[in-house]
Amino acid sequence: MSSSLKARVFITLKNGVLxxxxxxxxxxxxxxxxxxxxxxxxxxxxxxxxxxxxxxxAKTELxxxxxxxxxxxxxxxxxxxxx
Amino acid sequence: MSSSLKARVFITLKNGVLxxxxxxxxxxxxxxxxxxxxxxxxxxxxxxxxxxxxxxxAKTELxxxxxxxxxxxxxxxxxxxxx
Numbered sequence: 001m002s003s004s005l006k007a008r009v010f011i012t013l014k015n016g017v018l019x020x021x022x023x024x025x026x027x028x029x030x031x032x033x034x035x036x037x038x039x040x041x042x043x044x045x046x047x048x049x050x051x052x053x054x055x056x057x058a059k060t061e062l063x064x065x066x067x068x069x070x071x072x073x074x075x076x077x078x079x080x081x082x083x
Numbered sequence: 084m085s086s087s088l089k090a091r092v093f094i095t096l097k098n099g100v101l102x103x104x105x106x107x108x109x110x111x112x113x114x115x116x117x118x119x120x121x122x123x124x125x126x127x128x129x130x131x132x133x134x135x136x137x138x139x140x141a142k143t144e145l146x147x148x149x150x151x152x153x154x155x156x157x158x159x160x161x162x163x164x165x166x
Contacts, residue, residue, distance in 0.1 A: 012130070041129070047105075048120055
């Protein structure tokens with residue numbers, strides 16, 4: 001079997017950017033009786049399978065993917081996690 | 084300051100459930116020259132702030148939130164992470 005890496009990328013709205021979807025989830029949870037819920041923010045998670053085993057190279061590539069396609073860096077930030 | 088917990092919930096499609104959005108991202112990345120990208124799956128991440136400091140209670144509550152509102156457990160699975 002050829003080697004491969006699994007990566008998880010989180011795309012979330014930057015602090016200060018309004019998140020109406022998160023707010024709606026928060027309100028719905030409060031309405032369902034979950035009174036302890038405060039602020040809620042929603043984002044995306046993308047799980048990728050990458051061929052190769054060079055973690056450093058993979059991280060560089062993932063950063064480029066986020067900048068070019070996955071995140072809108074004007075309003076979104078990203079975190080990369082290699083497993 | 085009153086105590087609060089931060090939680091992160093991942094909602095992802097179950098294995099075997101078709102994920103056209105993930106497929107589209109994978110194709111786009113391949114087209115942009117990222118040839119090492121294999122399978123891609125997309126999901127949601129929800130960051131919540133919970134009042135209180137009892138981690139066990141928070142986990143039980145988060146599980147109930149996922150079952151009742153956040154995830155469609157027919158096709159989606161969820162993971163809970165407390166920070």
